[in-house]
Amino acid sequence: MIDSQLLERHGLKADEYERIVTCIGREPNLTELGIFSVMWSEHCSYKSSRVYLRTLPTEGPQVLQGPGENAGAIDIGDGLAAVFKIESHNHPSFIEPYQGAATGVGGIIRDIFTMGARPIALLNSLRFGPLDAPGTRRLLEGVVAGIAGYGNSIGIPTIGGEIAFEPSYAGNPLVNVFCLGIAKASDIIKGVASGAGNAVYYVGAKTGRDGIHGATMASAEFDDKSADKRPAVQVGDPFMEKLLLEACLEVMRTDTLVGIQDMGAAGLTCSTTEMGSRGGAGVEIDVSLVPQRESGMTPYEIMLSESQERMLLVVKKGREAEVERIFDKWDLHAVRIGAVTSDGLLRVTDHGRVVAEIPNRALTDDAPVYRRPVEPPSYLAEVQSLDLDALGTVPSGNDALLMLAGSPTIASKRWAYRQYDHMVQTNTVNLPGLGAGVVRVKGTDRALAMSVDGNGRYCYLDPYRGAMLAVAEATRNVACAGARPLGATNCLNFGNPERPAIMWQFARVVEGIGEACQALGVPITGGNVSLYNETDGRAIYPTPVIGVVGLLEHGNRVLDGRFHGSGDIVMLLGEGLGELGGSEYLKTAHSLVRGVPPAIDLIAERAMQHLIVALADARLIRSAHDCSDGGVAVALAECCFGSGGVGVEVAIEGLNVSSDVGVNEAAALFGESASRVIASTTPDKLTEVLHAAAAAGVPARVIGETGGNLLRMFVGGRIAINMPLADAERAWSSTIEQYFVKRVA
Amino acid sequence: MKFAIVTFPGSNCDQDAYHAARDVLGEEAEYLWHKDTDLKGADVIVLPGGFAHGDYLRCGAMARFSPIMREVQRFAARGGPVLGICNGFQVLLEAGLLPGAMLRNQSLKFRCEHVHIRVEQIDTPFTAACRKDQVLKIPIAHGEGNYFAEPDVIARLERNRQVVFRYTTPDGEVADAANPNGSAAAIAGLCSEARNVVGLMPHPERACESVLGSADGLVIFESVVQSLKSGGLVARA
Numbered sequence: 001m002i003d004s005q006l007l008e009r010h011g012l013k014a015d016e017y018e019r020i021v022t023c024i025g026r027e028p029n030l031t032e033l034g035i036f037s038v039m040w041s042e043h044c045s046y047k048s049s050r051v052y053l054r055t056l057p058t059e060g061p062q063v064l065q066g067p068g069e070n071a072g073a074i075d076i077g078d079g080l081a082a083v084f085k086i087e088s089h090n091h092p093s094f095i096e097p098y099q100g101a102a103t104g105v106g107g108i109i110r111d112i113f114t115m116g117a118r119p120i121a122l123l124n125s126l127r128f129g130p131l132d133a134p135g136t137r138r139l140l141e142g143v144v145a146g147i148a149g150y151g152n153s154i155g156i157p158t159i160g161g162e163i164a165f166e167p168s169y170a171g172n173p174l175v176n177v178f179c180l181g182i183a184k185a186s187d188i189i190k191g192v193a194s195g196a197g198n199a200v201y202y203v204g205a206k207t208g209r210d211g212i213h214g215a216t217m218a219s220a221e222f223d224d225k226s227a228d229k230r231p232a233v234q235v236g237d238p239f240m241e242k243l244l245l246e247a248c249l250e251v252m253r254t255d256t257l258v259g260i261q262d263m264g265a266a267g268l269t270c271s272t273t274e275m276g277s278r279g280g281a282g283v284e285i286d287v288s289l290v291p292q293r294e295s296g297m298t299p300y301e302i303m304l305s306e307s308q309e310r311m312l313l314v315v316k317k318g319r320e321a322e323v324e325r326i327f328d329k330w331d332l333h334a335v336r337i338g339a340v341t342s343d344g345l346l347r348v349t350d351h352g353r354v355v356a357e358i359p360n361r362a363l364t365d366d367a368p369v370y371r372r373p374v375e376p377p378s379y380l381a382e383v384q385s386l387d388l389d390a391l392g393t394v395p396s397g398n399d400a401l402l403m404l405a406g407s408p409t410i411a412s413k414r415w416a417y418r419q420y421d422h423m424v425q426t427n428t429v430n431l432p433g434l435g436a437g438v439v440r441v442k443g444t445d446r447a448l449a450m451s452v453d454g455n456g457r458y459c460y461l462d463p464y465r466g467a468m469l470a471v472a473e474a475t476r477n478v479a480c481a482g483a484r485p486l487g488a489t490n491c492l493n494f495g496n497p498e499r500p501a502i503m504w505q506f507a508r509v510v511e512g513i514g515e516a517c518q519a520l521g522v523p524i525t526g527g528n529v530s531l532y533n534e535t536d537g538r539a540i541y542p543t544p545v546i547g548v549v550g551l552l553e554h555g556n557r558v559l560d561g562r563f564h565g566s567g568d569i570v571m572l573l574g575e576g577l578g579e580l581g582g583s584e585y586l587k588t589a590h591s592l593v594r595g596v597p598p599a600i601d602l603i604a605e606r607a608m609q610h611l612i613v614a615l616a617d618a619r620l621i622r623s624a625h626d627c628s629d630g631g632v633a634v635a636l637a638e639c640c641f642g643s644g645g646v647g648v649e650v651a652i653e654g655l656n657v658s659s660d661v662g663v664n665e666a667a668a669l670f671g672e673s674a675s676r677v678i679a680s681t682t683p684d685k686l687t688e689v690l691h692a693a694a695a696a697g698v699p700a701r702v703i704g705e706t707g708g709n710l711l712r713m714f715v716g717g718r719i720a721i722n723m724p725l726a727d728a729e730r731a732w733s734s735t736i737e738q739y740f741v742k743r744v745a
Numbered sequence: 746m747k748f749a750i751v752t753f754p755g756s757n758c759d760q761d762a763y764h765a766a767r768d769v770l771g772e773e774a775e776y777l778w779h780k781d782t783d784l785k786g787a788d789v790i791v792l793p794g795g796f797a798h799g800d801y802l803r804c805g806a807m808a809r810f811s812p813i814m815r816e817v818q819r820f821a822a823r824g825g826p827v828l829g830i831c832n833g834f835q836v837l838l839e840a841g842l843l844p845g846a847m848l849r850n851q852s853l854k855f856r857c858e859h860v861h862i863r864v865e866q867i868d869t870p871f872t873a874a875c876r877k878d879q880v881l882k883i884p885i886a887h888g889e890g891n892y893f894a895e896p897d898v899i900a901r902l903e904r905n906r907q908v909v910f911r912y913t914t915p916d917g918e919v920a921d922a923a924n925p926n927g928s929a930a931a932i933a934g935l936c937s938e939a940r941n942v943v944g945l946m947p948h949p950e951r952a953c954e955s956v957l958g959s960a961d962g963l964v965i966f967e968s969v970v971q972s973l974k975s976g977g978l979v980a981r982a
Contacts, residue, residue: 148855152886153796155757239755239799329778330754421857421886423951424794426761431958440956442764556956 002033010037016368023362031300031348031356036363038266038304039273042531045367048497049529052510060523062486068278070111070191070261072525073183074487076551078444081188083117084180086125086452086491086547088530092233093175097142101175102150102236103308108179109156110262113245114311116189116252117181120425121439122151124161124177125452125491125545129170131408131739136165139173140416141740146236147177148419153238154245158420159428160437161452164409168456171535176491176528178452178547182441189252191261191271193314194279196342198258200272201320203327203334204244204310208293210234211267211306240309247330248311254326256319258340263310269303271312272338273346277360279314284347285338287355299348299355314340370497377501383461386581386595394662397633397669397713397720400589404630404670405637406731407588412641415736433642435561435625436481436550447555449483451548455629456541458597461582463505463542465597467512472605472674473628474548475520479609480624480677482559482616483550488517490527490546495539497531505542506531513544519602520609522548552616559616561625563643566707568622569686570639570650573693573700574608574676576632578655578667584629585670600674604698608675611696620685620692627676633669633721635678637711640725641732647711647725650704654716668715680706746970747773749787751817751833753808754779758794758830758950765950766791770966779811789826789870789969790817792833794886794948804847804889805835814840826870826969827942831887834934834944842942843935844902845894851927855888859959860925862910862933862947863917869909869936870972871943871965880917881910881961883947885925890946892928899930910934910945 007017010033020028020036028036038044046053058066064081065073071085089104105122112119124147129136140163151158156179193200211234251257259279261271268290276283287302297305313334315323320336327334341347346363348356395403404410417432429447430438436451453474459466475485490513495502517524533540552558563570580586581595615621627635632652640648655668681689686702693700711728713721748766752759759776767774775785779797784790797808808814814836821827821842829837837843850856859882864875875881894902902908910933914923924931926946934945949962 145854152855152857152888153755153757153799155795237799239796239801242755242757242796418858419855421855423857423884423886423948423957424757424761426764426951426954426957429956442768 002027010034011041012037016040019368023366024358031303032358034300034304035269035356035358038269039363040367044266044270046529047368048370048372048531049506050369051371052507055510056514056524057518058523058525063523063525064185065188065525067524067526070114072487072489073115073188074525074549075185076446076448078446079185080441081183081185082180082448082549083112083115083183084178084489084547084549085111085526086176086178086489086545087528088491088493089175089177090173090493090530090533093143094173096233097139098146098149099233099235101143101146103234104175104177105147105150106236106238106241106308107264108177109154109241110264112179112181113248114191114260114262115183116187117183118249119156119179119181120427121180121437121450122156122158122177123437123450123452123547124158125454126163127169127174127456127543128165129167130165133170137739143175144416144419150236150238152421154242155424157422157424157428159422159439160432163413163416166456166541168541171538172533172540174493174543176545178489180448180450180549187252189257190259191275192259192279193275193283193340194281195258196281196340198317198340199315199320199336200283200285200338200340201313201315201323201334202290202310202337203313203332205237205240205307206291206293207302207305208307209297209301209305212301212304234306234308236308243330243332244309244311247327247332251323251326254322256316256323258314258316260311260313263312265306267304267306273360273363275312275314276346277364282341282343282345282347282360283338284341286349286352288351289335289337291333291335299350303348372497372503373500374504374507375500376504383594384596388580388658388663389660391590391663394660394666395589397665398723400585400666400670401633401637401721401728402731403588404584404634405728406735407584408735410584410629410634411735412733413736414733415740429555429558430481430560436477438481438558440555445555447552447558449478449481449550449552451477452545453477454543454545456543457593458582459509459543460541462596463508464512465600467509467544468516468600468602469597469674470544470546471513471516471520472600473626474546475522476609476626478548478550479612480559480561480626482557482613483552484613485520485522485548485550485609487525488522488546488548490524490544492529493533493540493543493545494531495534502539509542509544516602520606554617557616557619559621559624561639562623563639563646563648563680563706564622566646568680568706569683569702570648570704570706571679571689571700572632572652572676572703573679573698575673575699576668576671576676577673578657578671579673580667580671583670583672585666598672598674605675607696608677608698611693611698612677615689615692620689621679621681623680625678627678628672631670631672633713636713637728639678640711641729645709645725646706647708648704648706649708649712651714652703665715665720669713669720746973747775747786747788748791749775749777749784750791750793751777751779751813753795753797753811755797755799756793756795758948762791762793762830762950765953765966769953769963770970772970777813779813781813782816784816784820788973790820792829792836794831794833797832797836804832805839808836809840821942824939824941826972828871829944830948830950831946834946837942837944843937843944844898845892847889848891848893849889850891856925857884857886859884860947861913861915861923863913865911866906866909866936869940869943870969872909872968873972874964874968878917880913880915882959883949883952883962885947887946890926890928892932894929902935905938907936907938908932909936909943
């Protein structure tokens with residue numbers, strides 16, 4: 001008997017239930033209700049976000065595969081494709097940080113090798129509450145260990161990422177993981193089922209009761225009962241996935257497959273439905289044939305289980321033995337559980353008895369699509385106003401730099417990345433901590449740079465601008481490695497879309513991403529939306545995380561963000577306007593989250609990025625470092641950190657944004673105006689660099705020279721920062737580690 | 746010269762060792778599947794890094810039972826050069842080809858970073874081209890690399906000059922701060938009494954090209970090529 005309580009447990013609204021009845025012309029049975037509930041969940045159906053996502057730019061000559069498949073793909077030359085995607089695992093990671101993060105990594109890796117690509121790099125973007133807040137260290141430690149545990153074991157290097165700390169994530173951390181793989185462009189394989197009579201195979205781990213309703217859980221807010229949802233978090237087995245990865249890639253080389261898909265969210269249900277739907281076919285499976293870890297599982301449980309490390313394959317007729325032989329070699333058991341049909345139905349049987357029969361279309365195309373009400377949040381006007389004359393006592397330049405360098409969001413993330421195997425596969429050209437992650441592509445001269453970026457605080461203050469700045473920062477980071485940005489993937493983390501203010505944030509963010517991606521030449525090739533990131537009614541900052549992939553035709557011309565020795569000329573490219581709104585400085589030194597984030601001129605940004613890539617390609621600069629959190633001063637300090645103790649002395653122009661001298665100085669040093677880069681070059685190449693910048697219309701000025709062991713920065717002729725580099729580096733490198741040392745002591 | 750690299754299910758540095766031997770060194774290289782029972786005419790055998798069989802029980806504990814290990818044992822007994830890297834070193838310990846055991850790192854955390862190791866012995870096939878006391882910058886990547894053996898075993902290893910590599914500072918000094926995992930006597934690598942079996946936790950195959958941050962590991966592979974070509978080693982598979 002289907003009643004309102006049962007619907008509520010399935011996360012279905014009354015009108016959605018009526019829609020189900022209309023779609024299939026009868027009342028569903030319990031198994032069918034379960035199947036609908038996961039396929040129509042926010043997580044699988046994108047019902048609130050779809051109308052906006054459609055507006056994103058997804059095309060370009062370099063795009064080999066846009067959104068809609070397991071991952072996107074771009075052409076990187078030499079007949080090769082970079083296959084990549086980002087995905088969230090926020091909700092599971094809050095409930096069980098180690099397994100939540102580990103299975104997030106496992107899931108995104110499957111999405112990549114499912115396309116026929118060998119995964120060669122992982123990145124992650126993490127958000128937590130303040131480091132000193134209760135629970136943060138446990139979550140951070142668990143998440144980092146989970147990422148390490150899975151990625152290290154399977155042998156895919158974690159080459160970079162970001163971690164930020166803000167109170168809004170205290171009850172709802174974000175764990176976004178990005179994976180990139182390489183495939184021959186001609187060998188990309190898709191998640192389609194077609195050709196009636198072709199066998200449907202199941203391979204990988206056995207199905208258990210873990211993760212039932214994971215997709216529905218990820219589509220609900222948290223409250224004090226969330227800890228009870230632990231059984232909905234899956235347990236990862238990286239060894240099994242390593243076997244699957246190698247075996248599947250071996251099978252894919254044989255031309256025996258019609259299609260393949262991993263079983264991620266909504267498990268067997270989603271994979272059978274989506275494969276059938278994409279191929280315009282039906283799929284019929286018998287759940288009694290599905291390998292099971294537990295006894296007495298019902299068809300409902302088998303169809304909804306989210307046990308990890310499972311794949312669904314459609315094999316060409318007559319080639320079954322070849323496929324089975326390869327899986328046998330890897331001690332994996334490929335089991336035939338059904339066949340492709342021509343009737344467009346998902347038909348589930350149990351020992352031959354039909355237990356569910358639903359048109360694929362009803363589960364996919366006919367799923368509800370909502371244009372939910374939008375309304376600007378009431379907090380905006382208040383938080384956007386910022387009076388720079390009323391900041392109160394302003395810390396000295398030295399003190400402010402130490403504060404910022406030691407603030408957890410800016411501080412070195414070595415504590416985390418030294419736990420990740422970032423060198424396995426012997427491709428890692430730029431080690432973590434130097435800006436974008438860079439891997440070479442073996443067998444070619446090429447290299448790929450990649451970066452994941454996002455600033456939730458900016459998006460809270462102005463979602464449209466914040467989103468554009470996120471795209472700009474990710475592309476700029478890639479350009480600063482010398483790589484031409486080619487494509488992007490996005491992970492959109494928001495609160496409850498049923499609240500108009502949240503939906504407004506979402507709409508504005510997508511608008512900003514779309515405009516910036518268009519202007520900067522990076523089509524969106526796929527991604528993921530994570531809504532309902534709220535605990536007890538408090539939403540996270542709207543947090544789009546943008547992953548960008550760029551190409552270096554000549555991998556040996558790669559740049560990093562460090563200074564490389566004394567006597568180099570230091571240049572500031574771009575214009576500083578002293579914008580302090582939403583800055584790390586205001587937050588750290590004045591405990592203020594106010595103002596509007598920096599303005600961005602996408603045309604100027606594009607010119608800047610083209611210039612950096614051209615300068616790198618012509619070997620005219622030795623380093624490039626983008627200015628973001630903490631402005632010019634922090635960027636300069638970071639150029640010195642990890643350079644082996646090379647200091648710097650610069651003079652930058654004074655600004656007049658306030659009546660207070662100290663504030664003006666802070667704005668020049670720590671303002672976060674967009675589209676700026678610190679670059680260094682040797683004196684003999686300076687003229688050429690300045691000439692190129694002028695030709696590109698990019699403001700460029702020499703601000704100083706590398707050398708010595710001090711950080712010295714003049715603003716408008718006055719010395720503002722003057723300290724031993726080692727002092728700043730100590731603050732930067734020890735912050736996060738110290739939090740963990742303290743606990744042991 | 747033919748390198749054979751053993752792939753266990755869960756090995757994940759087999760392709761890196763293959764790349765180093767074939768593409769960087771320019772020697773012949775071939776994979777051996779763990780169920781193989783034939784060494785395919787290999788001159789030198791590499792047990793690569795990774796998580797053989799998932800290492801859910803104890804690192805290397807399952808891998809020693811793979812069919813190929815019987816052949817590796819025989820090859821080693823005939824004096825053939827065998828190199829165990831990271832998980833491969835752990836497998837050699839479990840198989841009894843080298844003495845001692847690995848504990849979890851003192852930090853209880855996985856560690857991946859460049860470290861420095863000092864070459865203590867140059868009369869092994871994998872260090873013959875090194876200078877004595879040469880310091881190599883080579884990365885580690887492991888959670889269980891804290892070498893342990895009873896004091897009398899350590900004393901015997903020292904007496905027999907079986908400690909091949911030790912963790913040191915960049916200047917070659919043994920110091921607690923330069924020991925990344927708490928290994929007894931700062932041991933990073935060992936050889937067998939007959940000296941032809943060498944195991945080490947750092948990854949020389951990850952340090953064979955300067956573009957990766959160090960090419961100091963190449964000398965370990967060059968050593969075995971030199972040893973075999975000079976006829977100092979005669980065993981063949």
